[in-house]
Amino acid sequence: MAASCCGVKRQKLNNSMPAVCCNGSSVHSNYHKNGYTVAVADMCFFCFDVLHSHLYSYEQPKSPIFTNESFPLFVTWKIGRDRRLRGCIGTFSATSLHGGLREYAVTSAVKDSRFSPILKEEFHKLHCSVSILTHFEEAGDCMDWEVGIHGIRIEFVNEKGHKKTATYLPEVAVEQGWDRIQTIDSLLHKGGFKGPITHEVRKSIRLTRYRSEKITVSYHDYQAEKLSKQRA
Template sequence: MSSGCCDKNSKKQKLNHHYQESLDVNGGSGSASTAPIGNSLIKITSPEMGFFCFDTLYSYLNSLAPPKNPNFTNEPFPLFVTWEIGKDKKLRGCIGTFNSISLHSGLREYAITSAIKDSRFRPISNDELNKLHVTVSILVHFEDGKDYCDWEIGIHGIRIEFYNERGMRRSATYLPKVPEEQGWDKIQTIDSLLRKGGFRGPVTAEIRRSLKLTRYQSETVSVSYQDYMNYLQTVQC
């Protein structure tokens, strides 16, 4: 991997030091969305979180020292890291946690875990880096649903808990953007989640009524590899 005046040695030094620089997150690269919480808005994410994920993955793939702690908040939140590839942003890995975890260690962990341990995909390789996009999702505003339909497409992510046909307790989740992107209605989303969670029997109305649903909202920030390169050039200058 190279970028302009950045060779491997200078990149290693930058990995260890550039997060000590101040960053104007309001004017940074990438795109962010803010989750509505009640009648107000919160703002947790920043493009720097995506840059940190790229730095962390690059360091891991090249056996370099991990980047130092960044400047953004280290408050604990549930989070997911999603890697996509190419112009069509094909999913390449997505793993996270519903447990609240400090953002510095959480993003450091899940930037790598989602890239190399998502069992649906082969591990991301170094030669794919320049085609990647990363999205950090901070999960907020968790509420128990009254039933499997008590959520809104495009607003809520959902997590379901259920017993499969063997009586084993299972769970599965979709982030808020998934049903809308797939063009699913609520029934299609629930049925897909049951399959994702390993339910192999017939999906009936009774099965849907028996599951437990938790809805939540998500604040996200997405950055591309090019955003990351532009940021590194800015820091170097």
């Protein structure tokens, strides 16, 4: 599965080259089932189980009971009270939820090139988010999307003539306090564009907008769920 990172690592717009992770694969049209909410807390609990087993070299958990339909997805780990980003990787290719979450729970925790791998000592401080991507639409131009509503994926040609891609999930622009132009410029830098960003550069971007079903749980939520199951 081709992987893509989803957010920023304390990025500032005047940085000459913000942190870059690997970029995404082809975008599919629309995987959302009308009237059906896909993301559930059990997905995050499963990611906690998978990461715990990986960190302690335990046997991997059995397949979960939530749906195993195929969707593009991302797994995000944050840490501490300030919820500092600790890793976020996913895929734009539709992948079965059981296998995809099993893979990206670990990949986002230990293979995000912007961060050192998550350690055992950090596990009890973590927050896990699962984002299920839906409603993919080709935008009319790079401004044809709404902050806080859409995630965006851009395709562009860099100053050396190489095709590049990069993405931000819907919450990134809101968390950073960016408008659409600031978000686009940041995303160009994230994707590896090093030249001056002009109106012509922005106009040449091919942008796909999408929405996300996101669920987040903390380690304490995870522990409470485990205790509840033991008592049942």
